Amino acid sequence: MSKKITIAIDAMGGDLGVNITIPGAALALKEHSDIHFLIFGDEARIRPILSRYPDLRDSSEVIHTDKFISNTEKPSVALRKGRGSSMRLAINSVSEGRADCVVSAGNTGALMAMAKMVLKCLPDVRRPAIASVMPTKDGRVVMLDLGANLSCDSEVLIQFALLGAVYSKVVSGKKKPTVGLLNVGTEDVKGHEELRSAAAVLERVNFAGHYHGFVEGSDIPMGKTDVVVTDGFTGNIALKMAEGVAKLSGMYIKDAFKSSPLAMIGGLLAAPALKKMKAKVDPRMYNGGMFLGLDGVCVKSHGGTDEVGFANAVMVAYDLIDNKFNDQVAAELENLMSQESFFTSDMIEED
């Protein structure tokens, strides 16, 4: 067996807390037997569930706290009052070198605020981003930022292009993922000044990805590029819009199959095929919002997910550590900054 990877789990996070985090960790352990878990949370609630998973129990350590961050807590309050919480202690374990990474299904805003404060950004990274993976026509797309930064100047967008490209390399195995900047049209003259400045730089530098150009909203699900970069306001809204439309499509189909006896029989016959299709877009498989750019790996699992989704988030964290994601980012960033062309007058104006 190779060296152990230690993953800190905020056991209390998410809508179902220990009921999904513990079984989820057990599932991930089945895939990767070299994980050691630090489980932070209420021992009295963790132990009964943990006892059902002897392998996990033997590969983990429980660190008790009866404090936790609720889903409705404001980030600023969580920062001030959440010092002893399971979320905060789990993050601390990464900054203290006791864990390689942290996974939480808790309050996104609180997690980002705490992770930013405790772990800090990687050297020369201006802002962390939240990235996620979505299904497309023929594969998957990495999209960022999904809400960590409401607005982004061109330098931040360029850094996000780099972060997204390295992340895409890890999750897709592609050598040179294509990167698009999200805009209202594909012509050079379109969009905000910061987008056009970022595009001008990305066109001439060498970095982990291949810069494709501007992409539009409809290009994301069609998989035009491997990575799509945008500000956190637009990214958050576009992602949630996509989730809403996908949900609505599912509702329409269900209604259609219920609308007549013939349709019901048709639905029964097609059920296995439709189930397979549904598995392809199963949100649990795309679960794991990555916080990119932090000096420590932090993965956010959907709050409403089940153990399969949480296990997937744990495995994303595993892959990032296993692939030395942050070392790759640091090397790529140094490479980018060594290219004189990167710092131009329009960049300086931005700041």
Next chain:
Amino acid sequence: MSKKITIAIDAMGGDLGVNITIPGAALALKEHSDIHFLIFGDEARIRPILSRYPDLRDSSEVIHTDKFISNTEKPSVALRKGRGSSMRLAINSVSEGRADCVVSAGNTGALMAMAKMVLKCLPDVRRPAIASVMPTKDGRVVMLDLGANLSCDSEVLIQFALLGAVYSKVVSGKKKPTVGLLNVGTEDVKGHEELRSAAAVLERVNFAGHYHGFVEGSDIPMGKTDVVVTDGFTGNIALKMAEGVAKLSGMYIKDAFKSSPLAMIGGLLAAPALKKMKAKVDPRMYNGGMFLGLDGVCVKSHGGTDEVGFANAVMVAYDLIDNKFNDQVAAELENLMSQESFFTSDMIEED
């Protein structure tokens, strides 16, 4: 028969030009026999098609021009060089009082630039918006702005809330449509400063709609509010993302039905029900991007639509004229501005 409504048609606009605009106008005439059409474009191409629709021929006048604006023309170039084009002449006919409104399936950017220059905004309207109607879980939602303004200050957003509410009243018949401001979360503290300022004003004024609060991307297809207001950058991307995801869902379903003989039989049995569902979300029924806030009604039909979609755009224009949309907007705006509370220090700071 009531008084005639005169509608100017840019016959050359759209991917298929006269092949959809003339049959589309004929279809609309079947619904509303009191329309008189002014048809602008190449007479040699219009006449042969027009001759197939005797009713339309008798209810229309052809104004010849051999100039037209291509889909790839930049708005600035269209403004400078498009003086004699079918699009421009059709818009002119509205400003000259010869037509009540104009409908074009041509280049959106050029149409907006020309309409803005020729028709101007309604008194006290700061910016025009592009609005569209989308299917939701149980009905339809009006969304604006979809690309006319990349960024919007709070006063512009407030005006868009009013424009959207009046538009929703006309298309849905609701007395007091609910209005949401698109944001990354529903709490008061979320989002850009201009959003929070707009929300603070909308909460205390009386206007055509009922202000609901902030809405998120996923709330749009779920139909949480009748109207969703956002800036043109976010709106454009969210709309196109929705179109892309809807298209992708359709592809997945088709693939599922092709994946096994049993699924194919199931698909055949369910076909009528699925067709009915598809009709419910038929983009042609939601065709007609409205330019709201201009001193003259201008409707943009999708460039790639067919005659049914174009006819629908014509009928949207008809409804707006028939309901005296712009008079309603002017009255509502006066009412809004008469409320002292509307002008507050935070509004003045914005400008």
